[in-house]
Amino acid sequence: QKPVCDNCKRHRSECVYDRVPPLTTPVISSAPFRPESAEARVAAAIARNIENSHLSDPPESRERRILETRLMYQYATSTGTTIAIDDKSKGLYVNMVPRL
Numbered sequence: 001q002k003p004v005c006d007n008c009k010r011h012r013s014e015c016v017y018d019r020v021p022p023l024t025t026p027v028i029s030s031a032p033f034r035p036e037s038a039e040a041r042v043a044a045a046i047a048r049n050i051e052n053s054h055l056s057d058p059p060e061s062r063e064r065r066i067l068e069t070r071l072m073y074q075y076a077t078s079t080g081t082t083i084a085i086d087d088k089s090k091g092l093y094v095n096m097v098p099r100l
Contacts, residue, residue, distance in 0.1 A: 005060075072098065 076098050084090035
């Protein structure tokens with residue numbers, strides 16, 4: 001049995017880190033992204049685990065972490081600066097929200 005990671009322990013959720021078998025099923029060819037992309041692998045992993053309704057998050061994986069990093073970079077460099085309603089709230093969205 002593997003140890004529970006700190007994040008799962010903190011959130012009191014089932015730890016699925018490194019417990020999902022590698023992707024063996026092909027991604028649907030009509031998907032709007034390349035089959036070898038991180039998004040495709042995460043989507044396929046979610047689809048494989050859809051019957052496991054007790055899992056609230058997609059399984060932990062290198063691809064998921066890369067996707068999360070890309071999303072945070074997008075927020076920090078583009079989105080955060082555009083959703084502030086004035087200069088005073090800009091610091092909140094650019095500096096504070098990414099630290100949550």
